[in-house]
Amino acid sequence: MKHVFILTLGWLLLSTVVRAGDNGPDGWTTEAPRAEIRPDFSWNESEKSLDSSLTIRADNRKGLMGSWTRTIPVEGKQHYHFTVDRQTEGITLPRRAAIARIIWLNKAGKKTTHAEPSFLSYRPGERPLAEPEFPKVVSTDGQWDRLEGFYLAPPEATQAKIELHFRWGEPHSSVRWRNAKLEACEAPDPRIVRLATIHYRPESGKTPKEKREQFAPLIADAARMKADLIVLPETLTSFKSGGRPADAAEPIPGPSTDYFAKLAKQHDTYIVAGLVERDGHLIYNVAVLIGPDGNIVGNYRKVTLPRGEIEKGITPGEEYPVFETRFGKVGMMVCYDGFFPEVARELSNRGAEVIAWPVWGCNPMLASARACENHIFLVSSTYTDISADWMQSAIYGRDGTTIEHATEWGSVVIAEVDLNKPALWQSLGDFQAQIEAHRPAVDPVP
Template sequence: MWKRTLKYVAIFALIGFMLANGALADDPAPDGWTCETPREEIRPHFKCDATPGTADSVLSIRADDREGLMGMWAITIPVQGQEHYRFTVDRQTQGIAFPRRTAIARIIWLNDANEKVMRAEPSNLSYRPGERPRAEPEFPKLVSRSDGWDRLEGIYIAPPHATHARIELHFRWGEPHSTVRWRRSKLEVCAAPDPRTVRLATIHYRPQAGRTPQEKREQFAPLIAVAAQQKADLIVLPETLTYYQSGGSYADAAETIPGPSTDYFAKLAQQHDTYIVAGLMERDGHLIYNVAVLLGPEGAIVGKYRKVALPRGEIEAGITPGTEYPVFQTRFGKVAMMVCYDGFFPEVARELSNRGAEVIAWPVWGCNPLLAAARACENHVFLVSSTYTEFSADWAQSAVYGRDGTTLAHAEDWGSIAMAEVDLGKPAIWQSLGDFQSQIEPHRPVVPPVP
C-alpha cells in the first residue's frame, strides 16, 4: 500500500513540476510549427488561437510567475537560393518592457543537411575585404504599428546554396505573466529591391575672409556648385560657418531660423536640386544654440538639430544645449545631424540611429578621427564630416565614412570636395555577425538611468 502511495505522490509531483514549467499546458502546434526552448526549466507556455472573424492563427508565448523564461515558435520551409524574399509578421506584446529585445523574429538559411550556408559571392553584397561569411540569422525590423500590432519586415536574398529557411518567433527573458502573440508570418518570393544609391559629399573649406554672416556664407556658393555638378545628393558644410574667424561672439553670429542664412542655403539647395547641411548659430528669443540645419531641394528647411553636448567654451559663452535627436526623411533616405563635440559621446549617434538614421551629417570644428570611425561603425551608418582641421594635422578629417568605419573618401586641400557613392539598401555583412545593423535593436543592452 505504501509503495503505491509513494508512486502516486511521485507522479503528481512530476505532473506539478511539468505544469509549473508549461510542459503539459501547451496547445497542439499548427502544422509544421514546433515549440522550442533552450532549456526545459525556462520553458514558457505555448498556445495557438484563431483570430476572431478571420482564418488567421495567433501563436502565443506566455510566462508564468517566473522571470527570464525563453522559448520560440519555429518552422522550416523550402526556399530557392538567389531568390529575393519578403518576410512579414505581426507582433503584439503584453507586460513586456522592451519588445525590441524580448519579442524578436529571426530567419536562418539552411541547406538540405540542416546546416547554415555561406553568403553570396562578395560582388553581390558589401563585405570586409577578403571575407566570405557564413549566412548568419536575419533580424526583421519594426516598420509600422497599427491597432495594437507591430509589423516586422525585411527583404532578403537567399544565399546560393540555401534550400530551406527556418523562421523563429521568439520570447526571450520575459517578465512574469508577460505575453507575446505572433500572427500572419509569411516568407514570400518578391522582386529585387531597387538600389538606393546616394552620393554623399563634404566640403573642406575655411571661410577666413569677411566678418559678417553674409560674407561668410557666400564663400560656399561656388563650392556647392562644384559638388552639385558632380551630382551630390547631400552636401555637408562645416560648423558655425557664419561665426568662423568673424572677430565677433557666438551671439553676434546668431540668427533666427528661418532667417537670412537658412534662406540663402535653401535657395542654393533648390537651385542645385540637392540637400545641404549647414552649421550655424541660432537665436531663439534670449537663447543661443549651435545648430546644424538641413535644407532641401524644394527650397525649404527640412529640419534642424541643436547641439546636445557642449564643450567648456560654449558653456562659458552662454550657449544652451539641445535636448532632441530628430531624424529627417529625404527623397533618398533618413538623415540626421550632430555637431562637433557630440562626436565625443557615443550616446548622440546611437540615439540618432535608434530613431532610424541611415546617414549622419557632422559639421565639426575638430575631433579625433577615430571617433568618426567609431560612430559610423558602432551604429552601421554612413557618416559625413566637414571640418576646419588641416588634413596634415592627423586630426579630424572632412570625409565620408562607411558603415564599417572605413574612410570612403576624404579631402586634403582647402576648397576641395570629397564624395562617395553608396547604396543605402545594401547591408554591410560581417564575419560571424552577418548584418550587424539589424541586430543592434534586439541586442543592445537596457541601461538603467544614472542615479
C-alpha cells in the same frame, strides 16, 4: 516559376485556443533553450485568418524563453520578402523580448555560407557563414507591430528556418504572432545616394553674409557632381570673424537659412549648414537641414558643449530629431557630439541612416567608431587641415572605414552609397538590424 510560401495559420469554423506541446499547427513547432525556462505555448485558430495567432506566455516567473519555429524550402540566390505581425502584453521592451529571426540552411540542415569571401572574415578568402536575419519593426497599427525585411538567400540555401521569439519576459507577459509570410520577390531597388562634404575655411570677411556667400561656388561644384546631400562645416557664419558666437546668431528661419534655401532649391539638393541660432535670449550651436524645395526640413541643436562654448553662454539642445528625405532618414550632430557615443546612438535609435556632422575638429577614430557602432553613413565637414592627422572632411562607411576624404582646401568630395545594401560582418551578419534587439535594456546609471 518563383515560389511563394505563406506561413499563416489554418482556421476552423469556430475560433478555439489550443495549448501546444512540442508541435503546433501547420508544421509549427516549439523550442526553448532549457526546459526549466520554457514558457507556455498556445495557438488560436479562427475562421477569420487575421484572428489566427501563435502565442507565447510567461507564468509567474521572469526570464522565460522560447520560440515558435517552422522550416520551409527556399531557392538559393532568390530574393525573399518576410513580414509578420506582433502583439505584446506586459512586455516593457518588445525590441528585446519579442523578435523574429530567419536562418538560412543548406540541404544538410546546417548554416550555409555566403557566395564570396567579400565580407570581413577571420581568414583571407574565407566564406563566412550566413548569420540570422533580424526583421525590423516598420509600422504599428493599433496594438499590432509589423516586422519586415528583404533578403537574398545564400546560393547553397535550400531551407529557411523561421523563428518567432519570446525572450526574458516579465511574469504573465506574452507575445502573439500572426500572418508570418516569406514570399519570393524581385530584387529590391537600390537606394543610391551621393553624399558630399565641403572642405573649406571661410577666413575672409567679418559678417555672416560674407561668410556664407563663400560656399556658393562649392555648393555648385557639388551639385554638378550630382550630390544628393551636401554637408558644410560648423558655425560657418562666425568662423574667424573676430566676434563672439552671439554676434553671428540669427533666428531660424533667418537670413542664412534663406540664403542656403535658395541654393538648395536652385541645385535640387539637400544642404546641411552649421550655424548659430538665436531663440529669444538663448543661443544654440546648430545644424540645419534644408531641402530641395527650399524649405527647412529640420534643425538640430548641439547637445554636448565643450567648456569654451559653455563659457560663451551657449545653451545645449535636448532633442535628437531624425528627418525624412527623398532618399532616406537623416540625423545631424555637431562637433563635440562626436566625442560621446550617446548622440549618434540616439539618432540611429530613431532610424537615422545618414548622419551629417559639421565638426570643427575631432579624433578621426571617434568618427569611425560612431559610424561603425551604429552601422550608419557619416558625413563630416571640418576646419582641420589634413596635415594635422586629426579630423577629416570625409564620408565614412557603415563599417567605420573612410570611403572618401578631402585633401585640399576649397574641395568637394563625394561618395555614392546604397542605403539598401547591408554591411555584413563575420559572425554577426547584418549587425545594424540586430542593434535594437541586442543593445542594453536601460541606460547606465549616472
